[in-house]
Amino acid sequence: MHWDAEEYDHDHGFVAKYGENLLQFVPDCNAILDIGSGTGELTRLLTHKATFVRGIDSSWEMVKQAKLQFPQLDVMQANILTYEDAHRYDVVFSNAVFHWIPPEDQNLLLAQITKLMQPMDY
Secondary structure (H helix, E strand, O other): OOOOHHHHHHHHHHHHHHHHHHHHHOOOEEEEEEEOOOOOHHHHHHOOOEEEEEEEEOOHHHHHHHHHHOOOOEEEEOOOOOOOOOOOEOEEEOOOOHHHOOHHHHHHHHHHHHHHEOOOOO
């Protein structure tokens, strides 16, 4: 899918604005992966919650805009369904991406997230 990042920020900026309310549920931690980071608005805010934050988005246009707006962010183009990463994350965050994953890939999505998560000590 092709995204126009500037148009998205202008016409759909409310998506990140609504997502800000989710941040109250994100604990302070070591590492956060932001799936579907878009133009980086929420990824930037997540940097106040963790020492390491990475954003991934399948759209190069969105990643490019995020890098222009917030050059200090660690953002990259990647598809969560095939994403490989040596890091393990305490929190995997997504504001508005799961509905873009086809129903037949939802189990793969959950398996990918599980693989990327830091094991929990119970």
